[in-house]
Amino acid sequence: MSLFRTDDKIFGTQKCYRTMLSALCTPGSPRKMDIAGNERGLISGVPSHVALISLTLLDEQVSVAAFGTGYGSWLEEIISATGAREASVSEADYIIASSVPKLKDLRSVKQGTLLSPEQGATLIIRLDEKIEGKAGTLEIRGPGIEDVTLLKAGPAVFSLMKHRSALEFEYPLGFDLFLVDSKGNLLGLPRTSSVKTISKKG
Amino acid sequence: MGYIAVRGGEEAITNAETLLHYYRTRGKSASLSTDQIREQLPLALDRVMGEGALYAPELAALAFKQAAGDTLEAAFLLRAHRSSVSRIGASEVVDTGKMRVRRRISAAFKNIPGGQVLGATADYTHHLIRFELLTNEAEARERTVRAFEDLARDGESVPDTFPKVVDMLRAEGLLSQKKPGDARPYDITLRPLEFPAPRSARLQVLARAETGGMLALAYANMRGYGHVHPVIGELRVGEVPLYFKGSRGNGPDLLGWVRVTECEVVTQMEKAEANSSARFTLGYGLCFGHNETKAISMAVLDRALMDEEVKSPTQDQEFVLLHTDGIEASGFCLHYKLPHYVTFQADREQIRTVRAAAKEEETVEG
Amino acid sequence: MKADSPRSLLDPNADCRRHAFAYLDESAKREIRRQTLKAVAIPGHQVPFAGREIPIARGWGTGGLQLTMSLIGPKDVLKVIDQGCDGSVNAVNLRRLATMTTGCRTVSRTCEATLIQTRHRVPETPLAAGQILIFQVPYPEILRLVEPSETVTRRMHAEADYHRMWTFLYENVVQWGGITIGFRYPVKVHGRYLMDPSPIPRWDIPKLDRSPALMLFGAGREKRIYALPPFTRVEPLAFTDLPFEVEQQFGARCARCGASDAFLDEIPVEEAGKTCWACSDTDYCDQRLADKRGDNGA
Numbered sequence: 098m099s100l101f102r103t104d105d106k107i108f109g110t111q112k113c114y115r116t117m118l119s120a121l122c123t124p125g126s127p128r129k130m131d132i133a134g135n136e137r138g139l140i141s142g143v144p145s146h147v148a149l150i151s152l153t154l155l156d157e158q159v160s161v162a163a164f165g166t167g168y169g170s171w172l173e174e175i176i177s178a179t180g181a182r183e184a185s186v187s188e189a190d191y192i193i194a195s196s197v198p199k200l201k202d203l204r205s206v207k208q209g210t211l212l213s214p215e216q217g218a219t220l221i222i223r224l225d226e227k228i229e230g231k232a233g234t235l236e237i238r239g240p241g242i243e244d245v246t247l248l249k250a251g252p253a254v255f256s257l258m259k260h261r262s263a264l265e266f267e268y269p270l271g272f273d274l275f276l277v278d279s280k281g282n283l284l285g286l287p288r289t290s291s292v293k294t295i296s297k298k299g
Numbered sequence: 300m301g302y303i304a305v306r307g308g309e310e311a312i313t314n315a316e317t318l319l320h321y322y323r324t325r326g327k328s329a330s331l332s333t334d335q336i337r338e339q340l341p342l343a344l345d346r347v348m349g350e351g352a353l354y355a356p357e358l359a360a361l362a363f364k365q366a367a368g369d370t371l372e373a374a375f376l377l378r379a380h381r382s383s384v385s386r387i388g389a390s391e392v393v394d395t396g397k398m399r400v401r402r403r404i405s406a407a408f409k410n411i412p413g414g415q416v417l418g419a420t421a422d423y424t425h426h427l428i429r430f431e432l433l434t435n436e437a438e439a440r441e442r443t444v445r446a447f448e449d450l451a452r453d454g455e456s457v458p459d460t461f462p463k464v465v466d467m468l469r470a471e472g473l474l475s476q477k478k479p480g481d482a483r484p485y486d487i488t489l490r491p492l493e494f495p496a497p498r499s500a501r502l503q504v505l506a507r508a509e510t511g512g513m514l515a516l517a518y519a520n521m522r523g524y525g526h527v528h529p530v531i532g533e534l535r536v537g538e539v540p541l542y543f544k545g546s547r548g549n550g551p552d553l554l555g556w557v558r559v560t561e562c563e564v565v566t567q568m569e570k571a572e573a574n575s576s577a578r579f580t581l582g583y584g585l586c587f588g589h590n591e592t593k594a595i596s597m598a599v600l601d602r603a604l605m606d607e608e609v610k611s612p613t614q615d616q617e618f619v620l621l622h623t624d625g626i627e628a629s630g631f632c633l634h635y636k637l638p639h640y641v642t643f644q645a646d647r648e649q650i651r652t653v654r655a656a657a658k659e660e661e662t663v664e665g
Numbered sequence: 666m667k668a669d670s671p672r673s674l675l676d677p678n679a680d681c682r683r684h685a686f687a688y689l690d691e692s693a694k695r696e697i698r699r700q701t702l703k704a705v706a707i708p709g710h711q712v713p714f715a716g717r718e719i720p721i722a723r724g725w726g727t728g729g730l731q732l733t734m735s736l737i738g739p740k741d742v743l744k745v746i747d748q749g750c751d752g753s754v755n756a757v758n759l760r761r762l763a764t765m766t767t768g769c770r771t772v773s774r775t776c777e778a779t780l781i782q783t784r785h786r787v788p789e790t791p792l793a794a795g796q797i798l799i800f801q802v803p804y805p806e807i808l809r810l811v812e813p814s815e816t817v818t819r820r821m822h823a824e825a826d827y828h829r830m831w832t833f834l835y836e837n838v839v840q841w842g843g844i845t846i847g848f849r850y851p852v853k854v855h856g857r858y859l860m861d862p863s864p865i866p867r868w869d870i871p872k873l874d875r876s877p878a879l880m881l882f883g884a885g886r887e888k889r890i891y892a893l894p895p896f897t898r899v900e901p902l903a904f905t906d907l908p909f910e911v912e913q914q915f916g917a918r919c920a921r922c923g924a925s926d927a928f929l930d931e932i933p934v935e936e937a938g939k940t941c942w943a944c945s946d947t948d949y950c951d952q953r954l955a956d957k958r959g960d961n962g963a
Contacts, residue, residue: 107686111738114698118736119795121705122879122894154702156695158489211823215703215712240708240855240894243875268857273706287706287894289855308757375722382717385690489696491713491888494816617815627886630723634803637725637755641748641785641945644931645847645866648912655913656842 109133110153117150117275120285125237125246125292127228130281140178143171146277147193147223148178154219155179155191162189164198171195194222197253200260206272208288214269217288224253224278232256236293237286254284258292323367333360345558345588346370350625351377352507354557354587371509371629378626391542391551395561395585396463398537402589405464406531407565413461418536464533465563465581474565475578494616501604501620502597506586509625510593516613516623517596520603524611527599529564529582536560536589561585562594566602580605687734688766693717697735697890701881704892709854710822711805711889719762726759726784727885729801733763733782736797743771744778749786749928749945756784773948785848787869789927789949792878794895800863805884805891807851807861827859834902843907850909851902854893859902867911868928873899917942922953 112131120128132145140148155161157180163172164186171193176183186192187205198220209217230251235258237246250258254276261274271288286292324330337344337360344359351359351374359377366372402418405411417423431439468474484499492500505513520527538556545552562584568577582602584594603614612618622628685691693716700714719734721727737743745760747753751773759782760771772778775790784801792798808818811829821827830851837844848864852873862873863882873880873893880893893899901909918925920941927949929942944950 107691108738110691111694111736115736115738117702118705118879121702154695154699156692158692158696159699212819214707214710215700217703217706219702240897243877243896269707269710271706273702289706289708289894308752308754309761312754312757312761375718378718379720382693382719383685383688383690386692487715488717489692489715491715493713621815626718627723630725630727631803631886632724633722634724637784638748638753639785639864640930641866641928642848642864644928644945645868645912647931648866648914649845649847651915652843652913653841653845660842 106152109149113149113153116283117153117285120275120283121273121287122241122285123246124239124241124286124290125235125248125284127248127282127284130277130283132281140174142174144223144279146281146283147171147221148175150221150275150277151175151179151181151193155181157181159190160184160188161191161193162186164192164194164202190216190218192218192220194220196224197222197257197260200263203260203264208266208270208272211270214271217270218272220272220274222257222274222276224251224276226251226253226278227280228254228276228278228282228284230254234295236295237290239290240287241290248284255294258294261286262292262294319367331364333357333364336360336363342589343368343370345590346510346593347373347377349587349590349593350374350507350509351381352587353377353381371625374509375626375629388543390554391544393539393541395535395539395559396466397460398535398539398559398561399459399556400457400461400535400537402537403461403533403535404531405533407464407533411464411533412467413458416457416461461535463563465565468532468565468579472576473579474581492620496616496620498601501616502583502585502601504620504624505584505597505600508593508597508623509628510590510596512623512625512628513596513600514592516619517599517603520599520611520613525603525606525613527564527566527582527602529566529595529599529602531595532563532565532581534560534562534591534594536591558588559585560588560590560594562591562598564595564598564602686767687737688719688762689717689731689734693731694735697731700890701732701735701892704881704890705879705894707858708893708897709858709860709891711884711891714888714890716885716888721759721762723886724803725755726782726801728883728887728890729782729784729799729885730759730762730883731885732799732881732883732890733780734766736780736799737763737767737769739767739769741767741769741779742777743769744773744775744781744948745771745783746781746786746788746946746948747784748930749788749949750947752947773951775948785864785866786928786945787865787872789944789946790952791872792876794877796878798876798878798880800865800880800882802861802863802882802884802887802889804849804864805861805882805887805889807849807859810849810851822858825857830859830902834904838904838907844903847912853900853902855897860891860893860899862899866928867901867909870899870901870909871911875899914942919944919950919953922950922957924950924953 116128116130130146132149137145139145139152155175159181161172161175161181162184175193186202187207192206206218206220207216209215228251229249232250232252232255235248235250237248266288268288273288274286276284337356344356344363347359347363347370348354358380362373362376366376400416402420403416405415465474469476485497487500487503538558541554541557542551543554564582565579566582568579580602582598584597584601586593586597600619604616604619606614609615697714700712704712716731719727719730721730743763745756747756750756763769764771775781775788778796780797780799781788782799806818808821808830811833812818834844848866849861850867850870852860852862852870854860862870875896875898877895879895882891903909914929917929919927919929921943924944928945930945931940931942933940
């Protein structure tokens with residue numbers, strides 16, 4: 098009899114975690130999330146990458162919210178599958194979105210306190226369109242990047258970065274972002290990343 | 300001269316473990332069974348379970364046997380084992396008023412409703428070594444059993460429950476009314492402890508803390524490093540029922556009975572709030588098994604940590620709560636046996652550098 | 666739950682007698698993973714975590730081990746060192762627990778490892794992007810040198826009020842002519858947090874600055890996790906007229922491989938008052954020897 102219990106779910110969340118960690122350590126360089134065959138339909142009604150991320154990070158010790166009414170059904174399923182507590186956007190530890198939130202919505206996301214900056218939220222944004230595209234170039238600097246990383250971003254990511262810069266985080270306060278597209282490309286952006294948007298015509 | 304690299308660590312570790320168990324088992328005496336340990340050394344196991352934070356008498360007996368009587372090591376074995384079993388949920392709030400009492404006394408009153416029940420205690424035995432335990436054990440056991448049966452035949456039956464003394468004090472208005480507590484107690488095994496810590500967290504830390512460490516701090520407080528003069532309102536030992544509500548929402552099921560020691564100390568008055576009179580304050584202690592030293596010390600420390608003016612370390616939350624966990628404290632103490640030669644080397648270099656600089660200065664000045 | 670007669674935990678078929686993969690159950694791993702991601706987002710800041718007891722005593726590397734267990738997957742390659750040495754009894758013990766509960770491959774060659782758990786040393790061999798170095802940390806709080814209370818040190822970090830550390834260093838200089846901190850040398854991370862690099866010697870401090878690898882720090886007993894993402898600025902505290910210096914080692918060389926560019930252990934030998942020197946990093950020493958003998962197919 099094997100000395101330890103194993104099952105696929107354990108390895109699925111472990112791989113997802115390593116991909117997320119890698120993404121956060123290389124801001125602006127998308128990582129590829131692996132979804133093995135048996136991971137489709139992890140949480141019914143929720144896109145597999147978002148489901149896997151939810152199962153990896155959420156449980157009854159944390160709270161979760163979603164932006165706007167359009168995202169409601171994902172939230173219900175995620176809460177049911179993970180036991181996470183529902184909270185308002187301004188109180189939630191984790192926020193799930195299925196499109197780029199408006200700037201005014203982003204303003205209400207919690208950024209932590211000086212004593213506990215880690216209480217700043219984590220946003221998980223799932224985009225239909227690909228992360229990379231032709232809307233413009235992003236110049237990203239900060240921890241995780243040797244000098245500068247250039248990312249050719251699609252329109253959704255481009256506009257999200259404009260919103261994020263407008264928030265002007267006062268480090269160590271801020272929130273942290275994960276973006277995932279339908280192909281499983283994962284972008285991580287910690288609050289320490291400084292992002293300059295350079296338009297195509299710029 | 301040749302340098303011999305240090306190797307063979309794996310073999311050394313395995314041999315050390317073999318030696319450990321050899322010393323415990325090489326004698327001619329009969330091997331101890333876990334039943335024997337459970338039946339005849341229950342107070343050692345109560346301490347192990349209380350500090351290991353896992354109520355499991357069979358496992359505690361096994362751990363205690365494996366640890367050759369080292370209660371800290373046995374408690375550590377239980378604590379580590381606890382981490383590996385899945386957590387199903389939390390029980391219903393335990394009502395110690397429903398305790399099947401084995402012992403129940405109050406120092407605050409000469410007599411109390413239900414009576415002072417001494418139960419099984421060594422308190423009044425003169426603490427003299429009974430040499431007759433060395434020989435004729437079988438005879439002695441038979442005599443003891445018969446003495447008990449005589450007692451049992453002629454004695455009164457014990458009521459199912461006993462009223463709580465503190466309820467009496469509350470009814471007289473001498474104790475503050477119980478304020479509704481946290482809806483969810485702060486669980487230090489799931490969330491990191493932060494300061495100032497809520498009372499539920501403080502009590503949880505103390506409930507699983509090491510008896511000797513708690514005793515030292517409580518004793519210091521009683522002697523003057525603090526000012527808790529504890530009058531024991533009630534000390535009770537016995538089994539309490541543990542109920543659990545399943546996930547399917549059926550009524551709570553009785554899981555079983557857990558032995559605990561509970562101590563409530565009545566201490567100095569607190570300043571009256573506006574429009575109310577002066578009241579006594581309560582210090583609370585509760586631990587697994589029969590361990591009066593721990594329960595009383597816990598109640599004293601609980602009260603001490605309520606003091607707003609912190610004049611002594613025994614009143615300081617960080618000092619008391621961070622240094623009384625036996626597993627953490629002993630682990631760190633013992634870790635000094637690990638190699639520290641790199642840091643020691645770094646320090647030796649520092650001394651050399653300082654001496655070299657001093658010598659340089661001397662030659663310059665000289 | 667059926668009210669059967671309770672099954673004894675001593676039952677050899679009880680499920681609890683088989684450990685979870687990498688020992689920790691999923692809820693423990695989730696908590697550590699959440700806090701690690703936050704730690705990476707706030708370099709140098711100590712993130713509290715609850716953690717679990719594991720079959721290694723507190724103070725013996727449980728923080729580092731919990732980090733390793735939250736990271737490790739079946740394809741990882743693990744190296745464990747203590748004082749730079751793979752063969753040290755403590756490293757052997759930790760490695761045994763890791764292999765027992767994961768079945769992962771373990772190595773002593775630094776360049777082959779994906780995860781490296783270390784106590785008190787940074788490997789001499791430069792690390793590469795994608796590698797993760799996990800430090801065992803006894804004291805996560807560098808300000809403990811000047812202040813015993815956790816409540817006070819937390820406030821000092823929140824307000825970036827580090828004047829008492831500077832005062833301590835200044836007094837050091839006044840008394841000894843230089844800063845005499847040999848290990849746990851205070852560093853400033855990403856221009857903001859003062860961090861305890863764990864009891865590594867000064868020798869290893871420069872390796873932290875803008876390393877391509879991810880560095881994670883786990884303090885199990887103190888229940889804190891902190892991190893240095895790759896390419897993070899890490900600056901040892903120093904005065905403008907008294908720059909930071911590593912150990913001099915006064916021209917010593919390793920008796921085994923001849924290195925003078927590695928941190929050396931001083932080892933007393935039979936002749937009274939005599940010592941010899943050897944590389945603290947045993948893998949580095951092995952590689953140099955192999956290179957010398959031409960064993961590395963170079």
